[in-house]
Amino acid sequence: xxxxxxxxxxxxxxxxxxxxxxxxxxxxxxxxxxxxxxxxxxxxxxxxxxxxxxxxxxxxxxxxxxxxxxxxxxxxxxxxxxxxxxxxxxxxxxxxxxxxxxxxxxxxxxxxxxxxxxxxxxxxxxxxxxxxxxxxxxxxxxxxxxxxxxxxxxxxxxxxxxxxxxxxxxxxxxxxxxxxxxxxxxxxxxxxxxxxxxxxxxxxxxxxxxxxxxxxxxxxxxxxxxxxxxxxxxxxxxxxxxxxxxxxxx
Amino acid sequence: xxxxxxxxxxxxxxxxxxxxxxxxxxxxxxxxxxxxxxxxxxxxxxxxxxxxxxxxxxxxxxxxxxxxxxxxxxxxxxxxxxxxxxxxxxxxxxxxxxxxxxxxxxxxxxxxxxxxxxxxxxxxxxxxxxxxxxxxxxxxxxxxxxxxxxxxxxxxxxxxxxxxxxxxxxxxxxxxxxxxxxxxxxxxxxxxxxxxxxxxxxxxxxxxxxxxxxxxxxxxxxxxxxxxxxxxxxxxxxxxxxxx
Ligand SMILES: Nc1ncnc2c1ncn2[C@@H]1O[C@H](COP(=O)(O)OP(=O)(O)OP(=O)(O)O)[C@@H](O)[C@H]1O
Ligand SMILES: [Mg+2]
Numbered sequence: 465x466x467x468x469x470x471x472x473x474x475x476x477x478x479x480x481x482x483x484x485x486x487x488x489x490x491x492x493x494x495x496x497x498x499x500x501x502x503x504x505x506x507x508x509x510x511x512x513x514x515x516x517x518x519x520x521x522x523x524x525x526x527x528x529x530x531x532x533x534x535x536x537x538x539x540x541x542x543x544x545x546x547x548x549x550x551x552x553x554x555x556x557x558x559x560x561x562x563x564x565x566x567x568x569x570x571x572x573x574x575x576x577x578x579x580x581x582x583x584x585x586x587x588x589x590x591x592x593x594x595x596x597x598x599x600x601x602x603x604x605x606x607x608x609x610x611x612x613x614x615x616x617x618x619x620x621x622x623x624x625x626x627x628x629x630x631x632x633x634x635x636x637x638x639x640x641x642x643x644x645x646x647x648x649x650x651x652x653x654x655x656x657x658x659x660x661x662x663x664x665x666x667x668x669x670x671x672x673x674x675x676x677x678x679x680x681x682x683x684x685x686x687x688x689x690x691x692x693x694x695x696x697x698x699x700x701x702x703x704x705x706x707x708x709x710x711x712x713x714x
Numbered sequence: 715x716x717x718x719x720x721x722x723x724x725x726x727x728x729x730x731x732x733x734x735x736x737x738x739x740x741x742x743x744x745x746x747x748x749x750x751x752x753x754x755x756x757x758x759x760x761x762x763x764x765x766x767x768x769x770x771x772x773x774x775x776x777x778x779x780x781x782x783x784x785x786x787x788x789x790x791x792x793x794x795x796x797x798x799x800x801x802x803x804x805x806x807x808x809x810x811x812x813x814x815x816x817x818x819x820x821x822x823x824x825x826x827x828x829x830x831x832x833x834x835x836x837x838x839x840x841x842x843x844x845x846x847x848x849x850x851x852x853x854x855x856x857x858x859x860x861x862x863x864x865x866x867x868x869x870x871x872x873x874x875x876x877x878x879x880x881x882x883x884x885x886x887x888x889x890x891x892x893x894x895x896x897x898x899x900x901x902x903x904x905x906x907x908x909x910x911x912x913x914x915x916x917x918x919x920x921x922x923x924x925x926x927x928x929x930x931x932x933x934x935x936x937x938x939x940x941x942x943x944x945x946x947x948x949x950x951x952x953x954x955x956x957x958x
Contacts, residue, residue: 607793610765615810616782625809629797711797712838 496680501687504680512669512681516688519665522578522650523643523696526585530642533586534593535635542601542627543619559591563649567656581653581665588649589642593635600634601627632711636704643696651689666692715739715861715894716762721771723757731757733919735771739862739894744885746909747898748949750957754920755898759864762896763787780862782811786855786893788865792847794839794854800826801835804854811858825853828887845876852884856891863888866898878937881907885932902953906945907932914949916956923956 478498484490485497492500505512537555541548567584574580604626612622654667666685673682716739723732731754739745747755760766761773763785786807794803801822808818826835829849839847848868855863869877885908888895899905905912912926928945936942 605791605793607789607791608795610760610763611787611789611793611806612810613765614763614782614785614787615807617810621810625806626795629795632797712799 493677493679496683500680501683504678505684505687508681512666512684512688515664515666515669515685516692519647519650519654519667519689520692522581522585522653522665523646523692525582526589526649527639527643527646529582529586530589530593530646531635531639534590534638534642535597538594538597538601538631539623539628541598543623555591555594558587561587563588563652564656567653571653571657577657581650581657584653584656585646585649588652589646592641592645593638596634596638596641597631600631603634604630629711633704633708636700636707640697640700640704643700644693647689647693647696715741715776717772717774717776718758718762719772719774721758721761721768721773723754723761723766723768730919732761732768733921735920735922737913737922739896741861742892742894743911744888744895744909745897745911745913746905747896747913747915748900748902748905748953749915749920750900750917752920753915753917755900755915756866757920758915759787759866759896759898762862763864783807783858784861786858786860786863788848788851788855788863788868790867790870792839792844792851794847794850796839799836799838800831800842800850800853803839803850804857807854807858821857822853825857826850828856828890829853830883843876845872845880848872848880849883852887856887856893859891859893861893863891863893863895865895867900868897869904870899870901877904882932882934884908902946902949906930906942906949907936912949914953914956924952926952 482497482499485495496504537551541551563584566587570583570587571577571580574583608626609622612626617625650665651667654665655671658668658671666689669685670682670689673679673685718735718737718739721732721735722730724730735754735758737745737758747758749755757766761768764780794800795806798806801819804822804825805815805818808821809815823832823835826832829852831846831849831853834842834846834850837846839850842850851868855865869880872880881904884895897905897908899908906928910928910930912928914923914926915921916923926949930936930939930941930945
């Protein structure tokens with residue numbers, strides 16, 4: 465019963481929604497009912513799914529770049545005071561800059577639309593990965609660091625055998641957070657780029673249908689985006705758990 | 715093996731953690747450092763281990779400065795690598811010296827056997843009880859066959875039954891290994907049970923007040939032995955005087 469409660473609640477809400485729209489005769493350009501939305505999806509499933517794939521491609525490319533960059537910079541920072549002093553303020557500056565404000569600039573500078581979108585989404589996804597990995601690299605108790613010193617371990621061995629393994633769970637939870645953010649970044653960048661951009665992602669479909677007042681199609685694209693976000697979150701969460709379980713303990 | 719002479723250590727912020735501390739360690743000594751919180755016991759241990767440097771005074775090693783593995787260190791928490799098995803945790807000091815797994819494993823397993831953990835080689839720390847984790851930690855400190863074993867309140871976080879068992883087992887291990895042990899504790903009972911040299915320390919500034927020798931030969935019934943009770947009384951009285 466507990467397990468099915470959210471599903472039942474969702475179905476109930478959908479039913480109410482459909483009923484309200486029908487009984488209240490709400491015009492479809494304001495709020496389409498669920499059946500109309502499903503209808504819009506069925507009318508062009510391939511077009512919408514291709515758009516989803518395009519957005520997801522940008523999302524995962526950005527997530528990958530952010531993971532590599534975030535982890536590398538966190539490691540560089542934890543290995544050297546100088547690198548820390550040099551990197552830290554820029555990382556924070558990057559984090560507090562609102563993406564919609566710099567996206568137009570990036571799109572103009574980069575030129576190539578796909579790369580521009582990936583750069584935008586990477587900027588959003590970078591910080592949690594960077595910050596979490598940094599925290600994780602410093603998370604081993606001081607006694608363990610002392611122990612490594614006692615046995616004469618140099619900086620690189622300490623990194624390989626203590627700091628990196630200690631950072632893994634932190635990195636993985638950063639990955640999960642950044643997965644959702646990369647999707648947000650990809651969507652925002654697509655919206656900013658509009659028809660001048662890649663013009664093939666879900667966010668662009670949303671813009672396009674809003675111009676044409678095709679509300680059911682717009683909602684169908686929205687639902688796909690939401691589902692993608694949920695799947696990314698759960699998928700990355702499960703991936704993290706599998707990796708930690710295989711590694712044996714946090 | 716080691717002479718500590720007139721050592722002082724002041725931390726930034728002005729805490730005089732150690733003041734004019736002198737202590738000499740001989741082969742096969744079992745020394746307890748006994749004193750209240752903040753009297754510099756851990757600081758002294760870290761100086762001996764080379765993890766910290768004194769501001770004044772000297773540490774002189776009779777047979778030259780210790781090399782990696784000459785000193786074993788056991789902390790209050792087991793401080794194991796949570797992702798590594800018991801055997802990998804014990805292997806760590808050898809691994810850091812560059813030894814290969816194959817050549818090290820017989821000694822790793824012998825160390826685990828020595829602390830009563832045969833059969834738990836593949837267990838992860840979270841699958842072990844607090845007492846067993848501490849045993850792994852002791853095995854890790856002993857696997858390099860150190861000349862000097864430093865222990866900083868290793869049993870303070872354990873329940874009394876487990877503590878008593880580990881104390882007795884530690885004495886067995888020490889008799890077998892023949893190394894020198896410096897054991898930090900703030901329990902008079904523990905110091906009296908384990909050590910034949912009980913060094914009393916007092917805080918602000920951290921100093922050694924006096925040393926009490928014990929000729930107790932510890933066995934299964936020591937805790938019921940009137941001589942043990944008398945020693946505990948002596949040490950308690952001395953501690954009371956020192957802190958007055
Ligand atoms: N790294 C440090 N920086 C500043 N002060 C320190 C540092 N380490 C220890 N101290 C101070 O030095 C004094 C002695 O500390 P120490 O840890 O040696 O005491 P202790 O006898 O081991 O106490 P406990 O029984 O609580 O472990 C304390 O007042 C402590 O606050
Ligand atoms: Mg201490």
